[in-house]
Amino acid sequence: MLKDIREAFRHLFRSILVVFPMAVVTGSLVALFLFLLDKATLFRWQNKWIIYLLPLIGILITQIYQVIGKGSEAGNNLIIDEINEESTKGVPLRMTPLIILTTVLTHLFGGSAGREGTAVQIGGSLAAFSNKIFKFKLIEKRLLVMAGVAAGFSAVFGTPIAATVFALEILFVGRIRFDALLTCLFASIVSNSVCLLYGITHTHYSIASNPLISIHQIDLLFLLKVILAGIAFGIASQIFVTFSELLKNSTKKYIQKKWLIPVIGGGMVLFISFLLNTDDYLGLSVISEKANGISIVSAFKANGVDELSWFWKLILTAITLSMGFKGGEVTPLFFIGAALGNTLGMFLGCPVDLFAGLGFISVFAAATNTPLASMLLGVELFGGEFLPFFAISCIIAYYFSGSKGIYHSQKNEASKWPKI
């Protein structure tokens, strides 16, 4: 018994020692990144003409990665490979400045993208760098890179517990190991705290507590509607993944000149926005500059989005991220889910804010194959009283999202259910 306790203390101190510096730097850089992102979005709102340069900026971004990328274009997948020890190339430190720069450029000029990929790459590449420099023998290298992923995710969304479980869940489809639980938890909490110290605030979403809806009063019809919504969220995720992949493969195959891909992509984004007569789907879309604009926040209100808002955001994001621009997928996935949830809530006669919340976490759960992290994300963002509905929706969406997710390096050894 004493030996077990001594060893636990040793692991605890080693984890703190190794993780602390990486988490502090990650939290700081994510704070810088979020600051720049805010400024870029504000600048774009005030200078609408800037979006016409999107195709040109695409060339710049592609060139940057081709000339000095050193393989870091593979992004999150490179991080996952590093953790799973599938990669011999390693994660270059330059991934951090490059992804910050190119993501901010993407947002400044109106690409439809997210930010968590950037944060995860910041954390992951910093962790890989500390492994290389300090040659830590205190904990397994793999654990530190996982902690880097958790640190990045935690700081960018302000959700340390979801981030901890996320870092464990993205490695494999359908199973997790707990050996990095403690290191990821420390990294998440430290990085989030540091980011908050810089004065970064996170958007607040709220679901009104509806006393009529409780898992303790059994409303079968309501449960059925939640299940239906979960299925829809899973299928939406599949559409996103399939369309992104199709776009990536076909452009690679049919467009010979690499630099042309982002030009066409940027052009398509502009053209679709022009047809829809709105720039609400460009950039992060967490909030809108207009009082009645469409955004993630507006998706929590009745009639806050159009019926096809989820679809347009899906299309624009797939084009942006598959055709040379940079940024995360997760915030757009939040948008897609919240907007689809809003539409389903209106259609099914259910509380729109709750269904927006369910979509927000469930499309993410489905596309990243992280059902547990997603329900914890729901608790951290919207409160614990809806946990049963979060769980049902996330788990159903996870089962309905097919065998592929947005991270190609995520290992798919186990299937989602036993085949018999």
Added chain:
Amino acid sequence: MLKDIREAFRHLFRSILVVFPMAVVTGSLVALFLFLLDKATLFRWQNKWIIYLLPLIGILITQIYQVIGKGSEAGNNLIIDEINEESTKGVPLRMTPLIILTTVLTHLFGGSAGREGTAVQIGGSLAAFSNKIFKFKLIEKRLLVMAGVAAGFSAVFGTPIAATVFALEILFVGRIRFDALLTCLFASIVSNSVCLLYGITHTHYSIASNPLISIHQIDLLFLLKVILAGIAFGIASQIFVTFSELLKNSTKKYIQKKWLIPVIGGGMVLFISFLLNTDDYLGLSVISEKANGISIVSAFKANGVDELSWFWKLILTAITLSMGFKGGEVTPLFFIGAALGNTLGMFLGCPVDLFAGLGFISVFAAATNTPLASMLLGVELFGGEFLPFFAISCIIAYYFSGSKGIYHSQKNEASKWPKI
């Protein structure tokens, strides 16, 4: 893509079809069991003399299992073996009536025990029975037994989401697979709903939201206190596991006559209670009949327990369950944790209700090696706003609880952290 969706629908319908009847029966029997348990506790309060029969009842319980037990005495471990396909004997259906009867007897005559073990055995043996009778080829047998575990846990505590993850986590130390996630979720929700339909209510615990304590205001000292408490909870769990094992092995070795073991055990429980001059530690101890009695509920109030309450409950429960009586370990673990949390909270100058809540879930997390289920349990019982503290305390306690837990059949393939 369509093939994936079709297969997901098939798995969904199969799961519902196979799980539904088992979950309904489990929910009903757990409701009956909880009803009987209430009556037994009430009867004991009104007829104090009854506890003097405890040693004799121990003989009866031991005899029942020896004569008609058919191996079902192994209880939860037999269920885990059945799921992991380690057992060829199978789980007999008689496990259900036997465990209900012997647990109610244990509580009626004042043994210190819990109830989740009983509920898990009801669900598990019913599931194994449906496998045997209906020869389902719709889902893997293993999945249905896991769903039975989830159904039992869910109904007995009214916490369907924690129950879902619990059923996945107890099979292995340090890793989980998601293939049974959906079946367990359905079973949990159905069984809990059915149990509530019978009018069963669950004790309500509450932690006052203290606006001063938030993960978003970084109070390093407070975090450190939570970590310290987590370590203490982990060590308390190790003491319980080690002491129980020691007791079980030494009585088996030194007491030749089997029937003498429960007589001595019952006598020890009575003697210690007599010395302490209280029967507060007998039975479930969720609530006390006396206004100022010691119970789990009183542990959430300042000065609600004595400084060594956690220790006495630990000793009495270990004796009761290691020396021939029946019932679960989990409710006593909740008591041990809540009481220790109360004492630590008073000592460290922290909110007593929060620390009681942390102990409640963390000693359980540590002893069963289920850190994720435990933090979800915290959300379901106490609300989501304290999730970060729940996570820190449960994860630390899990790391500090050593390599053994209360379930010997839980496989220990992976260690809690990588050894380097």
